[in-house]
Amino acid sequence: MATSLTHVRIVGAGLIGTSIALALRATGVKVTLCDSDSRAQSLARDLMGEHNGEDGGIEDLCIVATPPNFIAEVIQAELSRNSQLRVMDISSIKTKPLHDVSSIGFDLSLFAPTHPMAGREVSGPQSARGDLFQGRPWILCLNEVDPELSRLVRDVVSRCGAIALDRTVGEHDQAVALVSHLPQMVASLLASQLLAGQGSEIELAGAGLRDTTRIAESDPALWAQILAGNSAALRPLLISLQNDLSHAIENLEDEVSMAQLISNGQRGRAVIPGKHGGQARNYTYLDIVIDDKPGQLAAIIETCAAAKVNIEDLAIEHTPGQQTGLITLAFSAEDSSIVAAHLKKEGWKVHPSR
Amino acid sequence: MATSLTHVRIVGAGLIGTSIALALRATGVKVTLCDSDSRAQSLARDLMGEHNGEDGGIEDLCIVATPPNFIAEVIQAELSRNSQLRVMDISSIKTKPLHDVSSIGFDLSLFAPTHPMAGREVSGPQSARGDLFQGRPWILCLNEVDPELSRLVRDVVSRCGAIALDRTVGEHDQAVALVSHLPQMVASLLASQLLAGQGSEIELAGAGLRDTTRIAESDPALWAQILAGNSAALRPLLISLQNDLSHAIENLEDEVSMAQLISNGQRGRAVIPGKHGGQARNYTYLDIVIDDKPGQLAAIIETCAAAKVNIEDLAIEHTPGQQTGLITLAFSAEDSSIVAAHLKKEGWKVHPSR
Numbered sequence: 035m036a037t038s039l040t041h042v043r044i045v046g047a048g049l050i051g052t053s054i055a056l057a058l059r060a061t062g063v064k065v066t067l068c069d070s071d072s073r074a075q076s077l078a079r080d081l082m083g084e085h086n087g088e089d090g091g092i093e094d095l096c097i098v099a100t101p102p103n104f105i106a107e108v109i110q111a112e113l114s115r116n117s118q119l120r121v122m123d124i125s126s127i128k129t130k131p132l133h134d135v136s137s138i139g140f141d142l143s144l145f146a147p148t149h150p151m152a153g154r155e156v157s158g159p160q161s162a163r164g165d166l167f168q169g170r171p172w173i174l175c176l177n178e179v180d181p182e183l184s185r186l187v188r189d190v191v192s193r194c195g196a197i198a199l200d201r202t203v204g205e206h207d208q209a210v211a212l213v214s215h216l217p218q219m220v221a222s223l224l225a226s227q228l229l230a231g232q233g234s235e236i237e238l239a240g241a242g243l244r245d246t247t248r249i250a251e252s253d254p255a256l257w258a259q260i261l262a263g264n265s266a267a268l269r270p271l272l273i274s275l276q277n278d279l280s281h282a283i284e285n286l287e288d289e290v291s292m293a294q295l296i297s298n299g300q301r302g303r304a305v306i307p308g309k310h311g312g313q314a315r316n317y318t319y320l321d322i323v324i325d326d327k328p329g330q331l332a333a334i335i336e337t338c339a340a341a342k343v344n345i346e347d348l349a350i351e352h353t354p355g356q357q358t359g360l361i362t363l364a365f366s367a368e369d370s371s372i373v374a375a376h377l378k379k380e381g382w383k384v385h386p387s388r
Numbered sequence: 389m390a391t392s393l394t395h396v397r398i399v400g401a402g403l404i405g406t407s408i409a410l411a412l413r414a415t416g417v418k419v420t421l422c423d424s425d426s427r428a429q430s431l432a433r434d435l436m437g438e439h440n441g442e443d444g445g446i447e448d449l450c451i452v453a454t455p456p457n458f459i460a461e462v463i464q465a466e467l468s469r470n471s472q473l474r475v476m477d478i479s480s481i482k483t484k485p486l487h488d489v490s491s492i493g494f495d496l497s498l499f500a501p502t503h504p505m506a507g508r509e510v511s512g513p514q515s516a517r518g519d520l521f522q523g524r525p526w527i528l529c530l531n532e533v534d535p536e537l538s539r540l541v542r543d544v545v546s547r548c549g550a551i552a553l554d555r556t557v558g559e560h561d562q563a564v565a566l567v568s569h570l571p572q573m574v575a576s577l578l579a580s581q582l583l584a585g586q587g588s589e590i591e592l593a594g595a596g597l598r599d600t601t602r603i604a605e606s607d608p609a610l611w612a613q614i615l616a617g618n619s620a621a622l623r624p625l626l627i628s629l630q631n632d633l634s635h636a637i638e639n640l641e642d643e644v645s646m647a648q649l650i651s652n653g654q655r656g657r658a659v660i661p662g663k664h665g666g667q668a669r670n671y672t673y674l675d676i677v678i679d680d681k682p683g684q685l686a687a688i689i690e691t692c693a694a695a696k697v698n699i700e701d702l703a704i705e706h707t708p709g710q711q712t713g714l715i716t717l718a719f720s721a722e723d724s725s726i727v728a729a730h731l732k733k734e735g736w737k738v739h740p741s742r
Contacts, residue, residue: 210592223629229656239661254648279630283626286615286619343682348685
């Protein structure tokens with residue numbers, strides 16, 4: 035019985051499984067990576083380079099990185115080759131897989147429910163990266179789990195550079211229903227309303243519609259399992275939304291009611307933490323109008339680097355039919371005035387910070 | 389009667405009114421800018437510099453840039469000082485202001501309903517910029533309007549650098565209900581659900597929730613007038629959403645139904661045009677992991693400029709609690725391979741394009 039990781043087997047060479055494989059491999063752990071889809075397995079093993087994650091030997095830990103519905107089935111197959119199996123689950127929902135695994139009689143103290151809170155709208159091993167989990171929360175539900183397995187799991191999280199957060203299975207499913215599954219469903223429902231629109235209407239779409247529907251690009255097969263699998267936690271939230279929507283429809287002509295609706299949204303928006311996890315930071319923004327051609331952005335960023343300021347965030351906004359662009363840079367208030375002075379001196383069209 | 393603009397009076401020194409004032413002033417038009425809020429008027433006039441938009445003389449055109457409910461009232465006040473009043477309306481809804489203006493007996497051939505499709509979550513003259521309308525669509529509903537007023541209006545749009553799109557009042561209100569008012573209501577309703585969440589839940593929020601709720605920061609007083617004022621066009625869309633939501637709640641455990649919901653959202657998302665207005669472009673993306681310190685981004689962008697490639701889009705992703713960052717650059721497929729080779733040669737951690 036190993037006290038720290040030496041060999042991990044990962045079943046499922048998708049975005050998450052391959053990213054974990056890359057991260058663990060980079061810290062010297064032997065990784066065996068496999069997938070029932072031979073194309074995904076082959077691509078993922080190629081991505082791992084010379085340590086290409088082939089079969090061989092018995093692992094300390096098996097990470098099941100399949101969509102949630104297949105976890106119990108994978109465990110049954112794995113047991114036939116390793117009767118000492120210790121499993122780490124990384125799926126987006128926790129209650130249902132735990133129930134499935136319990137149903138096949140697997141010892142639950144050897145099954146560790148976890149969830150790395152990192153993902154992308156894109157999927158597959160081609161989207162994997164070893165740093166996907168760097169600094170991201172990784173939820174661990176280990177209170178019923180064997181101490182040795184708990185140690186191995188925490189070692190995985192640490193090697194991936196993630197931040198371990200302990201929760202119960204129920205707390206996890208409640209939280210992701212609110213911050214992940216509800217927004218996914220809302221974005222998808224909103225985007226699907228566009229199918230009834232005319233082209234002459236949709237050509238007026240701006241950044242607001244684009245941002246609000248970005249996550250509607252997510253994978254249907256995976257998300258069907260997530261939404262259906264977490265229906266118990268998700269349903270009350272959807273019903274609350276449904277009630278608020280019905281109330282809004284009834285009171286659509288009432289400006290006091292509409293102002294309250296928008297105001298509630300402002301207050302809700304304000305509780306979302308900013309980047310780096312903590313409280314939302316107050317940045318100062320500089321807007322700079324540029325020509326949409328090579329070298330403009332480079333020159334601006336070069337000026338920032340020369341001024342020894344740290345760019346906290348950056349956005350480029352292009353305008354349709356027009357070959358000008360707008361660069362928005364975020365700084366600390368102090369850095370902002372330093373860099374604004376530099377840029378103005380160089381003749382850039384710097385707009386007042388906000 | 390002027391055949392081109394020489395003097396414009398703008399009533400309302402908010403984001404839109406002040407931005408129009410700045411744009412017109414830059415092309416040599418005399419601008420008188422006023423607001424019933426003396427602080428806004430004073431700030432906006434200061435922003436205009438030496439040509440500071442003070443009162444004086446009779447204008448060719450009066451642009452009413454107030455929230456929609458105040459348009460008729462402003463016209464009545466303006467008529468007392470200029471009986472030859474020609475009005476350009478720039479509010480976000482068209483049917484209701486037209487009705488209000490008709491109710492006070494104003495000659496509708498002297499009232500031009502228009503709507504610049506440019507805005508920001510931020511408001512007030514401090515957020516104004518003269519280039520706000522550059523390349524953005526500006527909807528004109530001029531089929532009932534006097535030809536001389538139409539010419540003046542098109543001159544304003546042209547001087548602001550916007551792209552004139554002709555629509556009827558009804559077509560306008562239908563289109564913005566779909567691409568602007570529905571997303572606003574959805575984002576606000578979603579964000580308001582967070583008020584019932586625990587801090588331990590919301591600290592798990594990621595980019596998906598942040599993007600989906602960004603426009604929930606909009607101004608309640610203005611949006612109450614917009615939503616209530618366009619209720620006729622908005623209601624059927626909200627009812628369609630309500631039906632889809634109810635259907636989703638009923639079928640939440642059914643994976644086939646959930647996959648269909650996510651898939652419909654994918655198809656709806658795909659009809660939104662990309663930047664530069666036309667069809668969504670296919671970009672190739674490069675992911676580059678950097679240290680979160682000054683100079684890294686500059687060096688990468690410098691390499692792109694030296695390679696003479698055009699960066700089509702750029703995003704920075706920071707990871708909470710971690711001092712590394714991810715730069716994502718978008719290129720044409722050809723430029724992508726050129727720049728990837730350059731960056732790799734310089735030792736950057738370039739991840740496979742997707």
